[in-house]
Amino acid sequence: MRTPKARAGRKPPGTMSWRDAGAEDVSSTVAALYREHYRPLVRLAVLLVSDLAAAEEIVQGAFADVHGTCRALPGPDAALRYLRRSLIRRSRSAAQPQAGAGAGLLAALRALPAREREVLVLRYFADLPEAEIASVTGTRITAVRTYAARGMSSLRAGLPGSVA
Numbered sequence: 234m235r236t237p238k239a240r241a242g243r244k245p246p247g248t249m250s251w252r253d254a255g256a257e258d259v260s261s262t263v264a265a266l267y268r269e270h271y272r273p274l275v276r277l278a279v280l281l282v283s284d285l286a287a288a289e290e291i292v293q294g295a296f297a298d299v300h301g302t303c304r305a306l307p308g309p310d311a312a313l314r315y316l317r318r319s320l321i322r323r324s325r326s327a328a329q330p331q332a333g334a335g336a337g338l339l340a341a342l343r344a345l346p347a348r349e350r351e352v353l354v355l356r357y358f359a360d361l362p363e364a365e366i367a368s369v370t371g372t373r374i375t376a377v378r379t380y381a382a383r384g385m386s387s388l389r390a391g392l393p394g395s396v397a
Contacts, residue, residue, distance in 0.1 A: 295319035349384030
């Protein structure tokens with residue numbers, strides 16, 4: 234006997250979408266995401282923008298975005314991807330860090346072009362796989378690989394005492 238195929242747009246039996254959840258459930262889930270991911274997201278944002286205050290503002294905005302659109306998302310995993318995507322988008326429109334600000338790795342990282350910096354931060358600091366980085370940054374996996382290679386090459390060349 235054959236099992237019926239799942240129709241496009243239908244969820245498997247027993248799974249719950251946020252679309253089915255009440256406002257209280259959604260708010261509590263977003264609050265749980267906030268408690269678990271706020272600090273790591275701020276750390277990522279600090280690597281992308283010039284200062285802590287700007288990073289915190291970006292992350293707060295990303296959480297406001299996810300709360301406003303959470304009913305369109307299938308669940309908490311999608312919400313975290315959305316948070317990261319929103320963080321990247323917001324950091325692109327924030328005031329860009331000045332080249333040479335800070336010292337060592339942070340200065341070299343901040344001197345990179347935005348896409349290279351985003352890819353390196355997501356890859357090495359957030360430990361995301363290439364496919365997730367491509368989704369978050371809105372690029373293809375091949376572009377992620379290219380940005381990572383260029384960024385690492387620039388970092389190696391720009392750090393004192395490093396061998397290029």
